[in-house]
Structures are given as structure tokens and as C-alpha cells.
Amino acid sequence: MIHVVDLSLLPAHLLPFSPQTLDAIGSTIAAGGNVLVYHNRRGSASALVCSDCGTTLRCPRCDATLTLHEKPIWRLLCHHCGYTQVDTPSCRACGGVWFERVGIGTQAIETRLAREFPHANIIRLDRDVEEIWGIYPLHSTVFVGTRRLRNAPIGNIDLVVFPVFESELSFAEYDTEERVYLDVRLLSERIARVIIQTRFPRHPVILDLLQGSYRDFFRRTLAVRRAFGYPPYGGYIQIFTTAKSETKVRKTMHRLSSILMTRKHTSTILHHDPDDIRRRAGEFLGSILLKGEHAEEDLHAVESEIWSTAGIRITRW
């Protein structure tokens, strides 16, 4: 059974859990059952934003946002390269030292649940907690964790809660909706109750989960895939180029995209802007996405360039 809770009507101070969700968690653990709270953001907050000028704190080695962690110690962490900062940050743009938290993570959810249910076992399972499966009490326990929880042998779960369902749908891959839909369906078939908290209760994936059959979802998804040339109607190939030198990445990107732009089917090429280069873990990264029915031919056209250049990687979706 899937229940949807509309968060758009909930006063901000009650977030991240609505009173009915807290009631459901409370009655499940009171009856000796186990709850799984499933959230794909680690840490306490996804980002810190300067209160004075609105600039987000970013990793000095990447362009990625720094995540706030408060357990076991206060630190800012880059999830891409592992860069860690333990001293008080200041804003790169204005020097300000006051920050606001944006986006909730599993540590903040754990803290909130521990406050609501002081006598329950609240166990956070994510990449930050190195513990062995199977040593946990399997009654009256709330597990809080990221996607890696999916395959954890944590026994009988009676209730699954998605506190911020849209964060599951925010990944930019073309098949995100399908993955999320299948996950939730599987959970609702295996587990008695699933609660979806969201600000977008009319999202098509949620409507399909509540009312539709798999056939409806399948039809809608295939129509979208056909319209945009995504698999199975077309290829979806990413060419990544990395190097320590930005100039080298820029040159490689220019070379590849100038060959690709001379081809007839240039409309199939996305993100080919050769100046769109990001920093990742002290290296520079450029990417080109080939999409549609001519993607393989486009790739073939730059094959000899790819083999003769170091640091190029191809991913087929």
C-alpha cells in the first residue's frame, strides 16, 4: 500500500516529517516493527549558502558543492574527491561567516528521529558508517540510509518512508523515473506500507504508482523515449575527456566537436560546448553526449581521435 503525503501544505518548522508520517513510524515501532527511512543525501545539509550574498560553499579542487557533516565530527566534505575542511568556513565572494543550510541529509533525519522517538533504536546506514550488517536489533528499529540500504539484509521491514521523494527524481539520467518507479513498486509489493512525502503529489511517476498499472507507466515512458530518441529508440553515448591541464581538455573537446559538427546529424549531439569544462578532484573534465539513432555513427566518426588521445573514456547507457 502506498500513501502520499503532500508537504507543500506543511508548515516549515515541522519538516522533514509530517504528523501523520511520525504517527505511522511511532505506531510501527510501538508494535515491535521496523521502519526504513530512505533518503539519497548524506550528511546534515546538502549545501551551505552565505547569508550575506547567497554564494554556495564549493570544493576548492572541484566545482562541486561542499556537504555539511556533523557526525562523528563537524566537517565540510566534497562527495566527489573527498576534500575535507574542519575549520570555520568563510564566503569566497564576500568573506561572510554566516551560512544557511540547504537540503536535508541522512544525519539530520537521524537527529530529528532520535528527538521524536528517544527510546527507539535509530540506526543510520550509509557510506559514512562502517559497520557490519546483521548485528542490529530487528525489532522496534528505524533504519535511516541512502541507496545502499536497498540490498542490505536488514530483515523484516514493515514501513518504508521517503521523506523528500523529489530528491529521488532529481538525478539527470534519462532512466531515473524508471529506476525510481520500479524501486517503489518492488518495495510496496514486498513491504506492507510505503509513505511518499513530496511537494509534488501530482508528479506523473507518483500518479502512475498510485493509480496506474505497469503497462500505463511503460507506455508513457516509451512515448517519451521515442520523442527524445532515448534508448531503446536511439543510442545514448557519453564521451568523457580528463586531464590535469585545462588547455589539454579544451583542445581535445574542440577537436572532437569540430569533427562531429561537420556531420549531417549534428542535432543528435548534446552538451558539445567545448568551453563547458568542469573541475573534478584536481583534474579537468569535459563531456560530449551523443544521442539518437545516429549516435553510434557519430561515435565511429571520432573513433580514431579517441584511440590516439590519452584520457578519453566512453560510457554507453
Ligand SMILES: [Zn+2]
Ligand atoms: Zn558571501
Ligand SMILES: [Zn+2]
Ligand atoms: Zn572536490
